[in-house]
Each structure stands twice: as C-alpha cells, then as structure tokens.
Amino acid sequence: MDEASFLEGYDPSDYPAVAVTVDVVALTIRDGRLSVLLVERGEQPFAGHRALPGGFVREETLGEAALRELAEETGLTPGAGDLERVHLEQLQTYGNPGRDPRMRVVSVAYLAFAPSLPEPTAGSDAARAYWVPVEEAKDLAFDHDEILADGLERARAKLEYTPLATAFTGPEFTIGELRQVYAAVWGEELHAGNFHRKVLSVPGFVESTGETTAKGGERGGPRAKLYRAGDARLLHPALLRPTREDRVR
Amino acid sequence: MDEASFLEGYDPSDYPAVAVTVDVVALTIRDGRLSVLLVERGEQPFAGHRALPGGFVREETLGEAALRELAEETGLTPGAGDLERVHLEQLQTYGNPGRDPRMRVVSVAYLAFAPSLPEPTAGSDAARAYWVPVEEAKDLAFDHDEILADGLERARAKLEYTPLATAFTGPEFTIGELRQVYAAVWGEELHAGNFHRKVLSVPGFVESTGETTAKGGERGGPRAKLYRAGDARLLHPALLRPTREDRVR
DNA sequence: GGAATAGTGTCTCTTAGACATTATCAG
DNA sequence: CTGATAATGTCTAAGAGACACTATTCC
Numbered sequence: 151m152d153e154a155s156f157l158e159g160y161d162p163s164d165y166p167a168v169a170v171t172v173d174v175v176a177l178t179i180r181d182g183r184l185s186v187l188l189v190e191r192g193e194q195p196f197a198g199h200r201a202l203p204g205g206f207v208r209e210e211t212l213g214e215a216a217l218r219e220l221a222e223e224t225g226l227t228p229g230a231g232d233l234e235r236v237h238l239e240q241l242q243t244y245g246n247p248g249r250d251p252r253m254r255v256v257s258v259a260y261l262a263f264a265p266s267l268p269e270p271t272a273g274s275d276a277a278r279a280y281w282v283p284v285e286e287a288k289d290l291a292f293d294h295d296e297i298l299a300d301g302l303e304r305a306r307a308k309l310e311y312t313p314l315a316t317a318f319t320g321p322e323f324t325i326g327e328l329r330q331v332y333a334a335v336w337g338e339e340l341h342a343g344n345f346h347r348k349v350l351s352v353p354g355f356v357e358s359t360g361e362t363t364a365k366g367g368e369r370g371g372p373r374a375k376l377y378r379a380g381d382a383r384l385l386h387p388a389l390l391r392p393t394r395e396d397r398v399r
Numbered sequence: 400m401d402e403a404s405f406l407e408g409y410d411p412s413d414y415p416a417v418a419v420t421v422d423v424v425a426l427t428i429r430d431g432r433l434s435v436l437l438v439e440r441g442e443q444p445f446a447g448h449r450a451l452p453g454g455f456v457r458e459e460t461l462g463e464a465a466l467r468e469l470a471e472e473t474g475l476t477p478g479a480g481d482l483e484r485v486h487l488e489q490l491q492t493y494g495n496p497g498r499d500p501r502m503r504v505v506s507v508a509y510l511a512f513a514p515s516l517p518e519p520t521a522g523s524d525a526a527r528a529y530w531v532p533v534e535e536a537k538d539l540a541f542d543h544d545e546i547l548a549d550g551l552e553r554a555r556a557k558l559e560y561t562p563l564a565t566a567f568t569g570p571e572f573t574i575g576e577l578r579q580v581y582a583a584v585w586g587e588e589l590h591a592g593n594f595h596r597k598v599l600s601v602p603g604f605v606e607s608t609g610e611t612t613a614k615g616g617e618r619g620g621p622r623a624k625l626y627r628a629g630d631a632r633l634l635h636p637a638l639l640r641p642t643r644e645d646r647v648r
Numbered sequence: 649g650g651a652a653t654a655g656t657g658t659c660t661c662t663t664a665g666a667c668a669t670t671a672t673c674a675g
Numbered sequence: 676c677t678g679a680t681a682a683t684g685t686c687t688a689a690g691a692g693a694c695a696c697t698a699t700t701c702c
Binding site: 341343344348351365366367368369370371372373387390392 | 689690691692693694695698699700701702
C-alpha cells in the first residue's frame with residue numbers, strides 16, 4: 151500500500167500542511183527557587199520575547215526530540231551522564247490554528263525535571279538560554295505562558311503521588327533537602343517534623359544510605375542522615391498539598 | 400515574516416513530511432460493562448482489524464477534530480444535544496516513527512466519556528462502528544492497544560479525584576447508579592453502604608433534586624433519591640480505588 | 649551561649665472501611 | 676413472605692496536622 155491510497159480523498163485545501171514541533175518545560179531548582187529554562191528569541195515573530203526551548207521533530211521519537219532540544223539549549227551532551235538523571239514526560243499537545251501566525255504548527259510539549267544544572271553559557275545555541283524563576287517567567291512567545299502554567303500544575307500534582315521530587319536532587323540527599331524541593335515547587339513552607347515522619351513512613355520512597363552529611367547545616371544543626379531514592383513509583387499514601395478549600399470549584 | 404524564513408535551515412530530507420491525526424478513545428457503559436467505540440478497518444494496513452476512530456486534522460482545533468470524528472462514527476450530530484453531555488479531554492500524543500507503516504503519522508489521542516449512546520448503525524460511516532466491552536478489545540490496529548490502555552488508566556484515575564463519573568450517567572441519577580459506574584470502570588464491586596455515605600460527604604459532588612425514582616429497583620428495594628452533578632471540579636477528599644499493595648512498584 | 653536544624657513523641661480530628669441495622673419495594 | 680436494595684449507624688484503625696521536646700552543630 152502506498153502513500154497515494156492512504157491519502158485517498160485527501161484534498162490539500164482541506165488539510166493544510168502541518169508542522170510538528172516539540173517544546174520543553176524544563177524545571178530545576180536554583181537557589182531554592184523553582185526555575186524554568188527559557189531562550190531569547192532573535193527573530194520574528196515575538197523577537198526579543200522569551201520562549202520555551204523547542205524545534206522541529208526529525209526522524210526520531212517525540213521524546214528523543216525533546217531530549218535533543220534540551221541538550222542543545224543547555225549545552226550538555228546526552229549520554230555523557232549530564233542528562234542521565236533528567237526525568238522527561240510528555241505534557242500535552244497544543245495545536246490551535248493561529249497559535250503560530252506563520253503556519254499551522256502542532257507542538258508536543260514535554261516536561262523535564264532536572265537536578266541543578268549549570269547555567270548554559272557554553273555552546274553556541276545555548277548562549278541565548280538561561281534559567282528564570284517561574285514567577286518571573288511572564289509574557290512568553292506564542293502560547294507558551296499557557297504551556298508553562300500547565301507544566302507547573304502537572305509538576306505540583308506529580309509531587310503528591312510520585313517520588314519525582316528526587317529527580318530535583320542529587321543521587322544522595324537529606325530529608326531537609328527533599329523538603330526544600332517540595333517547598334520550592336509548591337511555593338509553601340512545610341512543617342519540618344511532620345514532613346520528616348511522613349516521608350519515612352511511605353514505603354519505597356527513600357532508603358537510607360547509612361551515611362550522614364560530613365558537616366551540619368550552614369546555620370547550625372546536627373548532621374543529617376543521607377538517603378537515596380527508593381523503588382516506589384507511586385507514593386502510597388500520597389503527600390497531599392496543604393488543603394486550599396477553594397481550589398476545588 | 401513569511402514561511403520561507405521560518406523554515407530557514409529546514410532541510411526536507413532531515414524533516415520528512417508529517418501527518419497529524421486525532422484518535423478517540425470513546426468510553427461508555429452498556430449493560431453494566433465499560434465499552435469502547437471501535438471501527439472495522441476495510442483497507443490495508445490492518446484490514447479486518449479493529450481500530451480506534453480517528454482521522455486527519457483539518458482547519459479546526461484538535462479538540463474539534465476529535466469531536467467531529469466521534470460524531471461521524473456514532474452518527475450523532477454535534478450541537479443537536481446528543482453529544483452535549485460528552486466529556487472530552489486530550490489523552491496523549493503518539494508519534495513513534497514506524498507506528499504507521501506508510502508514513503510518519505503523529506496522532507493526538509483524545510479520551511471521551513459518554514452516557515449510554517445508541518448503537519451506531521444509522522450513518523454511512525457509522526455502519527462499521529460499534530461498542531465493544533474493553534476486555535474484549537484486543538489486537539487493535541497500529542499502536543491502538545497501547546492508546547486504549549493509556550486511556551483506561553486515565554479514566555480509572557480520573558474517577559478518583561474528579562466527578563467525571565457523572566459524565567457516564569443521565570442528567571439525574573441515583574447513588575446506586577453512580578456506584579455501578581465506578582464498579583464498571585474500576586472492574587471491582589464497591590461496598591454499597593460506605594460508597595453511599597462517602598459520595599454524600601464530598602462537598603459539591605452531587606446535589607439532591609428532591610425527587611425519587613418512580614419505582615423501586617427491578618429486583619426489589621425502596622425508591623432511591625435522585626441527584627444531579629454538583630459544582631465541584633475536584634473531589635476532596637478523593638474516592639480512592641481499593642488499595643492494591645503491589646500496584647505501587 | 650544563642651540560634652538553627654534533625655529527629656522523635658504526643659495529642660486530636662478526620663477518614664476509610666468492616667459490619668450491622670432498619671425501612672421499603674418487587675415478585 | 677422472601678429477597679434485594681436504600682439509607683443510616685457503629686466501631687476500629689490509620690493518617691494528617693498541630694505542637695512540644697531533645698540532641699546536635701554552627702557562629
């Protein structure tokens with residue numbers, strides 16, 4: 151069977167050419183603040199505006215395209231260990247006519263959770279990319295404000311019932327560091343004592359390394375025990391966000 | 400700015416032509432069984448196999464394309480009230496090279512929750528479409544087995560924390576009918592008494608109409624009070640599925 | 649010593665779920 | 676009458692969250 155009969159009844163005027171791209175909402179935590187990777191646009195439209203990194207899909211899976219774009223913009227090389235600990239998942243697809251003024255573009259958005267990565271200044275492409283605290287990421291190009299908002303909501307929800315907070319930390323971490331991840335993503339302080347007991351009570355969330363930090367905290371306090379991610383893929387019971395009575399309607 | 404400069408650096412050999420389609424996982428409950436709308440394929444590839452309904456995206460939003468495909472296959476007309484109560488949401492996008500043997504096809508999958516709809520035999524297109532209990536929907540064309548599995552998991556999860564079970568019922572329903580929706584989707588019987596009290600305890604899930612059914616149940620029992628969907632968009636606290644200790648790892 | 653943090657203990661309130669009970673209706 | 680269903684009541688165990696407290700370390 152050839153392409154011609156596949157396109158039987160296909161009238162090009164009914165089905166305009168469609169371009170498929172990927173856009174990446176890459177999140178990390180820098181200086182205790184949840185930050186997103188943005189690129190400065192040099193060309194029209196939206197020249198001078200910031201946008202999510204992204205580009206055309208080549209002969210590769212959609213996930214591979216997203217990882218490639220992320221690597222290009224951060225200057226890091228996939229497979230060299232830098233991006234090994236990045237969690238990548240598909241977010242949603244945005245394809246409204248007119249979202250790009252030039253032509254019909256359907257964009258598959260991906261969400262990436264990364265441990266603290268270096269500021270991308272090395273590569274040529276990466277020179278125009280940088281991390282921005284999410285509350286300062288406004289007025290993005292195209293419909294990227296909406297995509298970012300959807301990505302943030304997904305990230306906040308995922309922390310509740312999956313162990314993905316560990317994707318923002320190094321391979322070993324303290325319970326306090328994990329709590330700071332939750333605080334940064336949710337934008338709320340959490341009760342240290344209750345959080346500590348809760349995390350340890352969820353089977354498979356974290357497992358002890360038997361070691362402790364070499365020193366206490368910067369502002370005092372005892373040495374903390376070190377943990378690594380456990381084998382759970384879902385948290386049961388979940389760590390629910392502090393209840394907003396009114397977020398329901 | 401024209402399309403040419405948009406495609407600057409665009410080498411057609413690097414970026415093969417991509418077709419964008421929508422596929423719909425339409426779920427309903429028939430005879431107490433969760434069922435999915437399938438179409439019989441008449442052409443290669445996968446001639447004789449069943450597939451999810453779908454087709455090319457035209458000059459419309461992706462959601463409009465999904466609703467249009469659903470309308471064409473069921474023989475129902477959008478805007479005529481038939482499809483008004485259908486809940487539609489984007490599921491995920493599938494775009495692996497090779498998922499369609501003819502050309503690169505990126506398919507945006509949608510998930511539809513519908514109250515019991517008539518068997519589609521009316522329209523011309525619809526003649527080859529029918530509802531199939533989900534446990535009998537195997538060996539579908541392309542990667543539609545995977546898409547269906549993803550859709551089912553999404554549906555099961557959504558019943559936990561959203562009031563979408565009411566999308567499977569008529570505008571007025573009894574608590575028992577609602578419980579049967581949960582039982583059909585989750586594939587498990589639920590304790591009638593606890594379910595009843597739980598549903599009424601969640602603010603905004605259902606609201607009483609003040610009426611009751613005209614008759615008791617077919618096999619006896621008192622008349623049941625009637626309810627309609629409330630204004631909650633999230634269930635708080637959620638109705639969690641019976642715990643599978645082992646579904647976590 | 650003073651301040652900050654790690655980790656644990658205690659108490660209360662809410663919820664899930666098992667089970668029981670009463671009332672109502674079909675056959 | 677018998678059996679099934681609707682609706683409510685009771686009890687227990689688990690978990691969330693508020694608060695208190697001790698131990699350890701930095702400055």
